[in-house]
Every structure is written in structure tokens, then in C-alpha cells.
Amino acid sequence: MTLASLLQRADDLYRDLRFSAVRDWKQRTGGLAVGYMPVYVPREVLHAMGILPVGVMGAGDDLEIIRGDAFYQSYICHLPRSTIELGLNGALDCLDGLLFPATCDVIRNLSGMWMMQFPGKYVHYLDVPQDFAPEVGGAFYRHELEQIAGALGKRGGKPLTAAALRRSIAAYNENRALVDGLYELRQREPWKVPTAELYLLLRAGCVLPVEEHSAMLRDYTTAVRAADDRRPMDQARVLLAGSFCEQPPLGLIRTLERAGCYIVDDDFVQIHRWIRGPVRADGEDPLQDLANAYLFQGIPSAIRYIDQQVKGKDLVDRVQQSGAEGVIFCAPSFCDPALLDQPMAVTAVERAGIPWTAFKYAENTGQFQVIREQAGTFADSIKLWSE
Amino acid sequence: MTRPVAPAAAAAAAAAASKDASQERQKAMIAAHFHKLAQAPETGDKSVYTFVPGNLTELLGTFSVLPVLPEINALQSGMRGKSRDYIGLAEKLGHSEDVCTYVKCDIGMLKSGNIGPTGERLPKPDLLLLSYTGCFTFLKWFELLAQEYDCPCVMLHVPYQGDGAITDSMRKYVVDQLRKKVIPALEKISGRAYDEDLLKQQLARSAKAEDDLVWVLETGKRKPSPIDAYFGGVYYIGPIFTSFRGTQDAIEYYRELRSEIEERIRLGKGPVTPDGELTEEKYRVVVEGPPNWTSFRQFWQMFTDEGACVVASTYTKVGGVYDNGFRHDPSRPLETLADYCMGCYTNLNLPTRVQMLARYVQDYAADGFLINSVKSCNSFSAGQLMILREVEQRTGRPGGFIESDLVDPRYFSASNIKNRLESYFQMIAQKRAGGS
Numbered sequence: 001m002t003l004a005s006l007l008q009r010a011d012d013l014y015r016d017l018r019f020s021a022v023r024d025w026k027q028r029t030g031g032l033a034v035g036y037m038p039v040y041v042p043r044e045v046l047h048a049m050g051i052l053p054v055g056v057m058g059a060g061d062d063l064e065i066i067r068g069d070a071f072y073q074s075y076i077c078h079l080p081r082s083t084i085e086l087g088l089n090g091a092l093d094c095l096d097g098l099l100f101p102a103t104c105d106v107i108r109n110l111s112g113m114w115m116m117q118f119p120g121k122y123v124h125y126l127d128v129p130q131d132f133a134p135e136v137g138g139a140f141y142r143h144e145l146e147q148i149a150g151a152l153g154k155r156g157g158k159p160l161t162a163a164a165l166r167r168s169i170a171a172y173n174e175n176r177a178l179v180d181g182l183y184e185l186r187q188r189e190p191w192k193v194p195t196a197e198l199y200l201l202l203r204a205g206c207v208l209p210v211e212e213h214s215a216m217l218r219d220y221t222t223a224v225r226a227a228d229d230r231r232p233m234d235q236a237r238v239l240l241a242g243s244f245c246e247q248p249p250l251g252l253i254r255t256l257e258r259a260g261c262y263i264v265d266d267d268f269v270q271i272h273r274w275i276r277g278p279v280r281a282d283g284e285d286p287l288q289d290l291a292n293a294y295l296f297q298g299i300p301s302a303i304r305y306i307d308q309q310v311k312g313k314d315l316v317d318r319v320q321q322s323g324a325e326g327v328i329f330c331a332p333s334f335c336d337p338a339l340l341d342q343p344m345a346v347t348a349v350e351r352a353g354i355p356w357t358a359f360k361y362a363e364n365t366g367q368f369q370v371i372r373e374q375a376g377t378f379a380d381s382i383k384l385w386s387e
Numbered sequence: 388m389t390r391p392v393a394p395a396a397a398a399a400a401a402a403a404a405s406k407d408a409s410q411e412r413q414k415a416m417i418a419a420h421f422h423k424l425a426q427a428p429e430t431g432d433k434s435v436y437t438f439v440p441g442n443l444t445e446l447l448g449t450f451s452v453l454p455v456l457p458e459i460n461a462l463q464s465g466m467r468g469k470s471r472d473y474i475g476l477a478e479k480l481g482h483s484e485d486v487c488t489y490v491k492c493d494i495g496m497l498k499s500g501n502i503g504p505t506g507e508r509l510p511k512p513d514l515l516l517l518s519y520t521g522c523f524t525f526l527k528w529f530e531l532l533a534q535e536y537d538c539p540c541v542m543l544h545v546p547y548q549g550d551g552a553i554t555d556s557m558r559k560y561v562v563d564q565l566r567k568k569v570i571p572a573l574e575k576i577s578g579r580a581y582d583e584d585l586l587k588q589q590l591a592r593s594a595k596a597e598d599d600l601v602w603v604l605e606t607g608k609r610k611p612s613p614i615d616a617y618f619g620g621v622y623y624i625g626p627i628f629t630s631f632r633g634t635q636d637a638i639e640y641y642r643e644l645r646s647e648i649e650e651r652i653r654l655g656k657g658p659v660t661p662d663g664e665l666t667e668e669k670y671r672v673v674v675e676g677p678p679n680w681t682s683f684r685q686f687w688q689m690f691t692d693e694g695a696c697v698v699a700s701t702y703t704k705v706g707g708v709y710d711n712g713f714r715h716d717p718s719r720p721l722e723t724l725a726d727y728c729m730g731c732y733t734n735l736n737l738p739t740r741v742q743m744l745a746r747y748v749q750d751y752a753a754d755g756f757l758i759n760s761v762k763s764c765n766s767f768s769a770g771q772l773m774i775l776r777e778v779e780q781r782t783g784r785p786g787g788f789i790e791s792d793l794v795d796p797r798y799f800s801a802s803n804i805k806n807r808l809e810s811y812f813q814m815i816a817q818k819r820a821g822g823s
């Protein structure tokens with residue numbers, strides 16, 4: 001596959017709000033497909049049961065919201081309205097269930113709305129622990145996973161076996177490593193991996209089986225490594241923080257790049273990077289290994305209680321590791337976790353002497369003029385300081 | 388007259404009304420508590436900041452530490468007209484206009500000297516007890532406070548009733564955290580050992596007060612209702628939702644309140660409002676959602692002007708749902724605390740909230756129900772438009788929807804709200820006329 005056709009495929013998947021890839025997969029395999037909302041669910045469990053995990057990341061700017069707005073007041077973010085819209089217009093019919101991880105109160109309450117609106121579907125609120133002791137939060141989380149496996153087993157998923165789970169962990173380890181590899185490549189040579197492309201690949205991972213997605217990542221990596229026509233430009237290196245749930249429209253990412261920013265780290269489609277490093281794939285008790293990965297390898301995200309660590313330290317570390325010259329806080333409007341977290345992150349970033357700017361978006365934001373100017377000015381000022 | 392004064396400033400707002408013994412008692416209890424807090428730096432008493440939903444007042448009581456509830460301080464600031472400036476200050480410091488105004492009000496108050504509702508300075512916390520119950524914002528709120536204070540923060544993660552029930556695994560998770568994290572943290576700051584017998588005594592006292600509270604709230608089923616279960620109700624829940632659950636003071640307060648309401652029933656009286664007694668109960672409504680605090684009296688008056696009485700509300704269940712039969716049970720002390728936390732209103736899933744509201748509309752023979760949707764609170768508000776439709780469908784009674792905020796006066800548009808309420812009550816009247 002050429003780079004152009006690969007990117008075309010990723011773009012098609014991104015724009016396909018009927019989830020045709022999922023429908024095709026179901027037809028081919030006869031398996032179940034279970035959706036998940038942002039930010040994190042352990043897809044390995046679903047995969048090991050022969051179920052296709054499907055990321056539901058909203059509808060971007062491509063869908064006209066007709067009924068979804070009747071479910072939400074104006075001061076609630078956009079993601080749940082487009083999700084409801086997708087549910088009501090039949091796009092999500094291909095999903096046999098939907099998991100609602102404990103990301104925020106909006107997603108939490110959406111789980112109950114989904115139960116009432118779609119009574120035949122499997123709906124589960126995945127309460128992830130905020131206590132990180134293995135015998136306390138770990139035991140609770142493990143029980144949650146067992147409950148999900150039990151319920152999906154009754155709906156036609158294959159029984160969860162240790163051997164299958166180990167294989168699934170290995171498949172996702174490989175996938176995570178490929179994603180990490182691309183992030184590293186982008187840090188080193190951001191001109192080789194434009195973020196708008198990387199983003200499309202991350203989104204493709206929401207609907208493709210993991211093996212197919214890994215193949216796509218491999219092909220892309222090989223192709224861009226060899227793409228000598230991609231030359232460096234005089235852009236400012238920035239880290240984009242806060243877009244971990246409702247996703248910005250693709251146009252916004254492109255706008256930032258055109259405004260003179262190389263995005264060298266970000267929070268997009270965070271499920272791919274939620275667990276740092278590989279999950280143990282050869283243990284006696286892989287379910288426990290998966291639970292332990294959540295406890296000890298989870299990133300210090302805004303939706304996780306920061307227990308022993310210093311707020312904002314991880315962000316500052318990421319700035320240093322990625323060689324970013326500034327931070328753009330780019331959160332969805334009305335997003336509690338991102339916006340309540342931001343003042344603490346700003347304090348840490350300022351203390352470290354890192355320049356920053358901030359703006360908000362909605363997934364269907366259509367006008368980027370103001371953002372373009374703000375990002376352009378920010379990029380210029382960074383370049384000026386670094387000269 | 389049966390209007391206690393949980394938020395002291397509300398009493399001032401309703402100064403026109405004469406005061407009952409229970410009201411005076413509550414006021415004195417609150418004043419004494421805040422005075423103790425103000426004295427804490429001298430007396431060496433330890434203070435623990437925590438939240439109303441999922442509060443562990445009985446447990447704190449066994450360690451003789453003093454609870455401070457930032458939401459209560461925020462709503463008091465709203466009632467005392469201070470919240471606008473506090474919120475403004477927090478926004479100037481970089482807090483987003485989009486997030487919960489309780490948090491910003493609290494941060495603003497802290498940055499302005501941390502003067503509490505009685506005019507005395509609040510002590511710094513010795514411990515932040517992050518009871519993460521029914522609201523995600525709590526987690527962020529105490530992360531923010533942890534930046535301001537040099538004190539430990541202990542997390543109690545209370546699982547949500549996503550599937551509409553409490554499971555053994557959920558209960559065990561909470562109890563394990565209590566045993567392994569919360570109790571050791573309290574032992575450390577107080578220098579006392581955990582005393583389960585003492586906790587049992589406190590829990591037994593809680594149950595007694597809870598019996599009387601439920602009795603009071605359920606008098607809303609009578610016609611006419613002797614209470615207003617929303618505007619009046621926020622006073623009734625004061626002691627039990629805050630620092631007094633498990634105390635003898637709370638038992639006495641609720642006993643006194645109950646006897647005052649018995650007397651109102653005997654005399655056939657309606658509820659007391661800021662403008663005196665509601666003499667004609669024209670409309671009976673159930674209300675979902677928190678009140679607005681900055682224009683509390685004006686908001687209440689809009690109801691009384693229409694002859695509307697709130698016969699049941701969900702807001703009076705945020706600090707504990709007792710009218711489903713739950714009582715703190717001294718025979719299983721930590722388990723009962725876990726069940727209490729998990730049972731708080733905003734920890735219930737939406738289908739359960741819908742069922743509860745539909746039951747209220749029916750059991751309290753309401754003409755309809757109203758949702759006050761507050762901008763601040765995703766925990767309450769996300770999904771309320773669906774709740775509206777579901778409850779209407781199940782009960783066949785009309786729902787109304789108004790929007791305001793808790794403590795940000797910029798989001799209380801009196802004329803809009805008044806118009807909405809007027810049309811809503813007119814619609815009920817027309818339905819009635821049509822029906823007859």
C-alpha cells in the first residue's frame with residue numbers, strides 16, 4: 001500500500017460515521033462488537049473473548065446534530081450529544097454493547113441514559129479504581145473486569161481463558177510499541193510524521209482489529225521513514241495538552257501545524273498510550289497482570305487521582321522528553337477534568353519556565369481563524385525566544 | 388413555624404419570619420461549631436476538610452476532629468452575597484469560567500483570608516479527606532486545595548451504582564479503604580486509636596435522628612403539606628448532612644423539629660415561607676436539582692407567589708437517601724458507612740433517579756415536577772433533559788425545566804425563571820380546568 005492510499009484508508013475510516021469497517025468485520029467473523037467511550041478500557045479482555053473493541057470518539061464536525069442537542073443543556077460538552085445522535089441515527093446499531101469508563105460525570109451519566117434509550121444493549125459503567133493498592137483498588141478492578149467478561153460471555157463472547165488473554169496482551173503490547181515508536185519518530189523528525197496523519201492512524205485504531213491496525217502502523221512507519229521529500233521547516237515545537245476525551249476536529253490540528261507548530265506530544269485518543277510500556281504477557285494470571293498495569297503503568301492523567309506524585313510534574317517531564325518549547329492547553333469547552341486540572345498544570349509549567357498558551361474547542365468547531373492567529377503568535381514568540 | 392437555619396445567612400434572608408425553637412437550636416449549633424473551628428489553632432483541635440455526599444461524620448466524631456465542608460462554605464458565601472467576588476478572583480487566577488462555581492467560590496474565599504460564614508477565620512486543614520462520592524469535581528477540588536496546604540490528603544473512592552445496585556465487591560472496596568487508608572490517616576492526625584465501640588454509639592444516634600428526618604420529609608405527602616421540602620427542606624437537612632450526624636444535638640434538633648411540625652399538622656397549617664405562611668396550597672410539585680443560593684429568597688418567593696409548595700425534592704437526598712429505608716446500622720459500622728456513601732443521591736444511576744422522581748410525583752400526589760438545572764454541576768445536570776421526558780412519560784404529569792447556577796449570580800436570570808414558572812403553573816391550571 002502506498003503512503004497516499006494508506007492515509008486515504010485512514011481518512012475514510014475516520015469519516016465513516018456508519019462504522020462500516022465494524023459492520024464488515026461482524027459480517028465476516030460473526031463476532032460481537034463492543035464500543036467504549038474515552039478514555040481508557042482494557043481492550044485486551046474484549047479481544048481475548050473474540051470481541052471487537054470499538055472506540056466511540058464522537059462525530060467530529062461531520063455530523064449535523066439534530067436530536068442530540070435535545071438531550072443536553074448548552075453548558076455541557078459536545079461529545080455526549082454527538083454520541084447520542086449516532087445512537088439515535090442507527091450508526092451504533094452495529095455495537096452489541098457500550099462501555100462507559102469512569103472518565104467524568106458526563107460519561108458516567110450517559111451510561112444510565114444509554115440504558116434507558118437502548119434497553120436491549122449491553123451497557124456497563126466501568127468504575128476504574130482511584131485507589132492503587134493491589135489488594136484494595138486492584139481487587140476491585142479485577143472484579144470489574146471479571147464482571148464484564150461474565151456478562152459478555154452470556155451475550156455470545158467466547159469464554160475468557162488465560163491463554164487467550166496472554167495472546168491479546170501481546171497483540172496490544174505490539175500495538176502500543178508501534179504507536180510509541182511513531183511518537184518517538186515524530187519527536188525526532190516531526191516533519192516526517194505530521195500530527196494530522198498520526199491522528200488519523202490513532203483513530204483508525206478505534207475501529208480496526210488490533211492486528212490490522214498494527215500492520216497499518218508498521219506500513220506507515222516504513223513509508224515515512226523513507227520519505228525523503230519530507231523536509232524540516234522552521235516550526236516551533238509544542239506539546240498539546242488536554243484533548244484526551246472529546247477530540248478536536250481534524251481541521252484544528254491542521255490549523256496548528258499550518259500556523260507554525262510542530263506538535264511533538266499530545267493527549268489525542270489516549271487509550272493507545274494510557275498504559276506506559278508493555279503489560280506482562282507471560283504471567284500465570286494475565287487478568288491480574290492487566291489490573292496491575294492499570295495500577296502501576298497508567299499515565300498520570302487528569303482523570304486519575306494523583307496519589308504520591310506532584311501535580312503537573314509529568315507534564316513538565318513530557319515537555320523535556322519531547323523537546324517541546326512550549327505547551328498549548330487545548331481542552332474541550334466545558335470539560336471538567338481538563339479545565340479543573342489546567343490551573344495546576346499551568347502552575348507547574350510556569351514554575352519550570354515553559355511558555356504556554358490556552359484555548360478551547362468543541363469537536364464541531366468550524367472556524368479556526370482566532371486559533372490560527374493565537375497559535376501563530378505563540379509559535380513566533382517561541383522562535384523569537386529561542387533565537 | 389418550622390424553619391431551621393442550616394445556612395445561617397438564609398436565616399437572615401428570611402428574617403421576616405419568626406423563629407422556632409428548632410431554628411434557634413440549629414443556629415446555635417452551627418455558631419458553636421464555627422467558633423470551635425476558629426479557636427482550633429489555639430485549642431489544638433484538628434480539622435478535616437471533606438464533602439457533604441459521602442461524609443464520614445460519625446467516624447470523624449470518634450477521633451474528635453472537626454469537619455469543614457467546603458460546599459457549605461460556598462453556598463453560604465452565595466447567600467451572603469460574597470460569591471461573585473470570590474468567583475471573579477478565582478477566574479482571574481486562571482480558573483475556567485466553565486467549571487463548578489463551588490470550587491471557584493471556595494478558592495476565592497481561601498485567597499481572601501478564608502473567613503467562614505460566621506465571620507470567623509477557618510483553620511487550615513490538618514487532613515483533606517477526599518470522599519469521592521457522586522461527583523468527579525471533588526477529586527479535582529481537593530487536588531487544588533492540596534496545592535495550597537501543607538497537609539496530607541486521603542482518598543476514599545466510592546464506587547458509583549452504575550448497575551443500580553451495591554455489590555459485595557463495591558462494599559468491600561470502600562471498607563478496605565476505610566480500614567487501610569482513612570482510619571490510619573485519622574489516627575495519625577488525631578493521635579487517637581480507632582474505637583469501634585464509640586463509632587457504634589455515634590451510628591446509633593445517627594439512626595435516631597434519621598428516623599425523625601424521614602418523618603419530617605414524608606409529611607409532604609399530607610394535604611396541605613406542612614412543609615416545603617425544597618426551600619424549607621434545605622434547612623431541615625442542615626444538621627444531618629453536615630457536622631452533626633451522630634451527635635446528641637442532632638437527635639434533639641430533629642425531635643424538636645418533628646414536634647413543631649406535628650403541631651402545624653394539628654393546626655392544619657401549610658409551610659412557612661419568607662413571607663409568612665402559605666395559606667393556600669394551589670400547586671404541589673416535586674423538584675429535582677440544587678437550589679440557586681445567590682437569589683435563594685427571591686427564587687422561593689416565585690413559588691409562593693404562585694401558591695406552589697414543593698412536597699418532595701431530590702436535593703434533600705444529596706447527603707444521604709433515607710426515605711428508602713436506609714439507616715446507619717451500628718451492628719456493621721464500616722459496612723454501613725460504605726452503604727451510606729454509595730447510597731447518596733448523585734451516586735445513583737440515571738434510571739434509579741428517574742424511578743425515584745416518578746415515585747415522588749406519585750406518592751406525594753404532585754401536580755408535576757420541576758428541574759432546576761444548575762450550570763455548575765455535571766453530576767446533577769448531565770442527563771436531566773432525558774430525566775424530564777422519562778418522568779413525564781411514566782407519571783403522565785408535566786415537567787418544567789429552569790436553568791440557573793448555584794453561587795454564580797451571573798446565571799440567575801430572575802425574569803426568565805419567573806416567566807418559565809408562571810407559564811408552567813398556568814399550564815397545570817389549564818390542564819386541571821380541561822380535566823374537570
Ligand code: SF4
Pocket residue numbers: 077078079080103104105106107245246332334335336337338
Ligand atoms: S469532554 Fe470532558 S466533560 Fe465531556 S465527556 Fe469528555 S471528559 Fe467528560
Ligand code: SF4
Pocket residue numbers: 458487488489490521522523524525733763764765766767793
Ligand atoms: S459539580 Fe456538583 S456535586 Fe460536584 S462539587 Fe460542584 S456542585 Fe457539588
